[in-house]
Amino acid sequence: MLSFVLRRLLSGAAMLVVITTIAFLMLYAGGGDIARRILGQQATQEQVLQKAHDLGLDQPVLTQYLNWLSNAVSGNFGQSWFNGQDVAAAMASRFPVTLSLVLGATILSAIFAVVLGVLAATRRGGWADRIVQVLSLLGFAIPGFLVALGLVIVFAINLGWFKPTGYTTPDEDFGAWLSSITLPVIALAIGGIASVTQQIRGSVIDALRQDYVRTLRSRGLSQNRVIFKHVLRNAGGPALAVLAVQFIGMFGGAVIVEQIFAIPGLGQVGVQATTQGDIPLVMGLVLVTATLVVVVNLAIDLLQGWLNPRVRLS
Amino acid sequence: MSESNLFRRMLRNPLAVAAMVWLGLLILSSAFAGVLAPGDPNAGSVQNVLAPPGPGFPLGADSAGRDILGRLLHAGQFSLAAPVVTLTVAVLIGVTGGLIAGYFGGWFDTVSSWVAGVVMAMPGIIVLLAARAAIGPSMWLSMAIFGVLIAPGFFRLVYAAVTAVRNELYVDAARVSGLSDTRIISRHILTVVRAPVIIQAAMVFGIAIAIQAGLEFLGLGDMTLPTWGGILNDGFANLYTAPMLMLWPSLIIGLTCIALTVLGNAMRDELERAGGVPKKKGQAVDIVREHIFAHPEDPAAQLGEELLRVSDLRVGYDQRDGSVKQVVNDVSLTVRRGEVHGLIGESGSGKTQTAFAVMRLLPEGGRIVGGRVDFEGRDLALASEAEMVKIRGRKIAYIPQEPMSNLDPSFTIGTQLVEPMKIKLGLSSADAKKRALELLARVGIPNPERTFKAYPHEVSGGMAQRVLIAGAISCKPDLLIADEPTTALDVTVQAEVLDLMRELQKELNMGVILVTHNFGVVADLCDRVSVMRDGRIVETGPVRPIFAGPQHEYTQSLFDAILEDAPARGELVTTQKGAGA
DSSP: OHHHHHHHHHHHHHHHHHHHHHHHHHHHTTTHHHHHHHHOTTSOHHHHHHHHHHTTTTSOHHHHHHHHHHHHHTTOOOBOTTTOOBHHHHHHHHHHHHHHHHHHHHHHHHHHHHHHHHHHHHTTTSHHHHHHHHHHHHHHHSOHHHHHHHHIIIIIIISOSSOSSOOOOTTTOHHHHHHHHHHHHHHHHHHHHHHHHHHHHHHHHHHHTSHHHHHHHHTTOOHHHIIIIIIHHHHHHHHHHHHHHHHHHHHHHHHHHHHHHTOOSHHHHHHHHHHHTOHHHHHHHHHHHHHHHHHHHHHHHHHHHHHOHHHHHO | OOHHHHHHHHTTOHHHHHHHHHHHHHHHHHHTHHHHSOSOTTOOOGGGTTOOSBTTBTTOBOTTSOBHHHHHHHHHHHHHHHHHHHHHHHHHHHHHHHHHHHHHOHHHHHHHHHHHHHHHHSOHHHHHHHHHHHHOSOHHHHHHHHHHHHHHHHHHHHHHHHHHHHTSHHHHHHHHTTOOHHHHIIIIIHHHHHHHHHHHHHHHHHHHHHHHHHHHHTTOSOTTSOOHHHHHHHHHHTTTTOTHHHHHHHHHHHHHHHHHHHHHHHHHHHHHHHHSOOOOOOOOOOSSOOOOEEOOOOTTOOOOOEEEEEEEEEEEEEOTTSOEEEEEEEEEEEEETTOEEEEEOOTTSSHHHHHHHHHTOOOTTEEEEEEEEEETTEETTTOOHHHHHHHBTTTEEEEOSOTGGGSOTTSOHHHHHHHHHHHHSOOOHHHHHHHHHHHHHHTTOSOHHHHHHOOGGGSOHHHHHHHHHHHHHTTOOSEEEEESTTTTSOHHHHHHHHHHHHHHHHHHTOEEEEEESOHHHHHHHOSEEEEEETTEEEEEEEHHHHHHOOOSHHHHHHHHHHHTTOOTTSOSSOOOOOSOO
């Protein structure tokens, strides 16, 4: 077990190094052009060179990378080129905001997907199944930001149930916080619900055909008990894998959703940094995302082992 | 199925037709945008800022005073061309990589699979943000990079398809006959992956449209080009003053994504339908009843009380065309307390279907379409599911054929034994565990404690079958239904399990329905036997007279099979293979 975790951690670390290396080379290969972009077209050539020198952009990319890496290992991800803000601090203050959106959306997805997926699977071909199928097709097809825009227009602007934009921290006012993340969480969750519902429907249908389901029922266990204890446990593995993919994907989706709802999360800082060309911040965002991917995948592997005893051995 | 055939079948699906019409209109109106809306889509004037719909502005004007309709039409060119870039890049990389990795394997396989995993792991938007920071606002380059990001979808699809067919006989034959690898790939393998790649392409096209619109909406695109996402961005910025501005680009983006998904799904459905073997129509029910050879009772035999009486049972499966295919026809049999009734016949003769029907546990689509199943004074054919739940386990129990697939792989053996006893017998956890351990010991498991804690994959097939027997008798049933309980076991274990079943049957004085294809098992265990063929009983009676003088030619052929030492499962008499035993 321990060696399994260590092995996964090592391969995760390898992935992290590969991703950050590629990202760094891509972002910093611009050299002098980067300084030009920061200063604008009016700046003189001397100013550009000076700026490039100040930022260390005149050194070979490899040297820059090694500097960045050695700093990063000790927790220093550099400063913003535009406002001097510490990248690590910026990430640390914004990560919890985005995480709360994504976690909320993931939990919502899991709950709705289990209910709808089981409903559709056990009434296969019936009207409930058909409605679930149509809804999940729509949820899958319609881009998340359109859903978010629709929610804003209907529930915030027309009905006035929520503030259309803005964010309140939970320690400031818990109720206001909940209200400020409700629409963004729903907007993020729709796509997740659609995908995970399809997965659960499929794996429940598969699991229901298994011999052991008949045998358990022959012991006098009710259909519902068999479904909710045995079938779901066995259908859980594949569904969990899809949920993990959705969880990661929602961090991407949050970029747009945060922009629509003016929520100060990672996505907002990412868009800002990207537009300005604030590369240390972009690099920080890539690093945080890649770390998250590695951690989530490890957590899912461990959960899979808990769900499926046959995985535990290998 | 060829693509033209697929296309023709899609025309019969109204949703798919609607999707194709929408996409066709979109492509045409974008292609002829210059004719439909002549003039520069970027040209606006200050006095028209946010003009309401009117002459010259059918849908109004945007915040720069530009005609929305004209911009939408022109935007189609870019918003549809950009996903084409994505798709081209993704297909080129993914399909080529998948073909090479799947067909040749080796180091390229290892490396490319790992790379595909890494690329897939990162959320696309974040990578695109980083790319935008590095290369600036170039829509084409961004969409090409997105093509790289989404290529693993094609890679995995093609890889899976190729590894599946690589070792097929016809590919081997092509290789042996001297066809070059490129010929094999283009002739045999590309035909296999073509359809799934087209379906995936429809999905990817939709995702690319969504991603591109998202980037433009964020203001990260090239603002000099008219795009749907850019128009949406402008609409969002003027949400309060001109709410209708957002409607049109949203509708176009949303409908296009839905149309592509509908199209992809419809293609998948059609391919799956074409892939399945068309089911045979249900055989017509014979009007003339076949004669059943019924052997007389031995007058000296001491018969127990009657437990189960099945009369004229018919089991049918609903077919897609609405007909019902009957797999059990007018089967009648009785089981008395303490009596073992063998049900013998080859695969597809309907014996297992009869057994499942008694427990009302027929597979999906199957149901009792006629007859009675009388048990303890009620007709189980009409009993509610709640009544059946009360009867199953407690009154009627079941031992399956294949031990390993009949234990839930995710729970320990102990949990699976304890759970029904707590529910059916109302035992406490401690009492149920104690009884489970006793049962495990009773069925001859050497170390009950260890097996109790074990998962199904940790025990042998013979052990698993003993566990299933322990489970079946755990609530002391009156009637036991055993479906080929020894077929899947090693020969040495078979005899032990049969001995165990005989002992338990005597001990608990159960009535047993023993489904088997083996006359040896019948001779060993049964008091009475019914021979089934094509869903009917052709001969029935006490075991001894049937062994002494089989009347029906089918029974005789089953005996001949034993004498020739041939497996009795083969095609002895031509029978129709149906829903299987």
